[in-house]
Amino acid sequence: MTVKIVKDVVGSYLKAIDQLDDKAVKSGLLASAGTENIKKGITNEFGEPTRRVPERSFIRSTFDDEKENVTKRFKQIYEAINKGDFNVISKLRTIGIEHAGKVKQKITDIKTPRNSAMTIALKGFDNPLIHRGEMRSKVSSEVINK
Numbered sequence: 001m002t003v004k005i006v007k008d009v010v011g012s013y014l015k016a017i018d019q020l021d022d023k024a025v026k027s028g029l030l031a032s033a034g035t036e037n038i039k040k041g042i043t044n045e046f047g048e049p050t051r052r053v054p055e056r057s058f059i060r061s062t063f064d065d066e067k068e069n070v071t072k073r074f075k076q077i078y079e080a081i082n083k084g085d086f087n088v089i090s091k092l093r094t095i096g097i098e099h100a101g102k103v104k105q106k107i108t109d110i111k112t113p114r115n116s117a118m119t120i121a122l123k124g125f126d127n128p129l130i131h132r133g134e135m136r137s138k139v140s141s142e143v144i145n146k
Contacts, residue, residue, distance in 0.1 A: 019089065020077060026096070026143075062099070073091075107135070114128065
């Protein structure tokens, strides 16, 4: 009995594994969000007691909430590679887009600590992390080299 190699995928397999090892996914308020949105994000993420702004974590808390899911998604990429699907960058982009969506949803969903009565009066509603929605709209993701 002879073995005939129909398609040699060893090179593609190794390249895909190297890509997965060499890349990382960033999501949140990246540099492209602009200085003002990043400042707003930092102020809300960590709070600013001198200005009486309480901590309302939307990035760290989303990371904590999604850690298991993201780990599962990376395992799925390894499984896909083992089955001959070598489109690593596309799969990493998908993880980033999904995670950025979760961060945006967290911004929408956070209700506590509530805004002060004065802030509610100024905004006309009580959604602590949303004023005009600009910061939320600037949440994004990207695949980077490690």
